Amino acid sequence: MSIRPALLAIASLVSFSSHALNFHDKAPNDELNDIKQSLEQAQNTLHYERTVNGTGYVPTPKDNSDKPARSYFEVVSYDIYTSQSGKRVIQAIVTNHSGGGIVLKPQQIKAYLSNSTYVEPVRIKQEGRFTQNETKSVTLYFEDTDASILGLLLRSY
Incomplete structure (x- = not known):
């Protein structure tokens, strides 16, 4: 023992x-x-910043080159994520009001930044193509920047 x-x-x-x-x-x-x-x-870890319902208020660009291409997409809501190193990502809920078999293209959506510029995403991640009147989640990746994302801008027909 x-x-x-x-x-x-x-x-x-x-x-x-x-x-x-x-x-x-x-x-x-x-x-x-x-x-x-x-x-x-x-510094590279993304942190939740805020949620916006709809597109929120974004000033209309004066220059046509800052305006997104027209589309039948509508932003239902989105969450903004940022990192200390300047990464900017948006997780958006988007509805397609057009026909089926289409994808959201970078030129169809722009972010308005705190430095008063409009930028399109460098990459969009979405699962498959939209069907008619389908709502799905898409992830928008933007270039690294010190400017914060204030809102999203779409242009409907």
């Missing part, structure tokens, strides 16, 4: 010793690299 506590004590000591050896084996440069990597991940 006295052997069992002794074995538990030895097992605990061996476990602690191996952990201590692994801890001291790490070089200071490795620890700095871990810290740098952690900071980079934190």
Whole structure:
């Protein structure tokens, strides 16, 4: 009966010793690299900013080159996500009021930024094509920028 506590004590000591050896084996440069990597991940992590119902208010562009191409799409709502490093992503709920078999194209939707510019997404991720009157979620990716996204702009027929 006295052997069992002794074995538990030895097992605990061996476990602690191996952990201590692994801890001291790490070089200071490795620890700095871990810290740098952690900071980079934190700066690239997307954070929820806000939800907008519909397209919200966006000033109408004066220049035709800033206006999106006409379409039969309608934005129901969208969530804006940002990162400290300047990544800008929107998760939008969009309805297609046109025929079936179409996709939302970057030139059909623009974001209005806090620096008073209009930009189209560099990439749109959507699952398959829209059917007629279908509502689905799409993800809009924008170029990295210091300017915040204030709203989305579409132009209907």
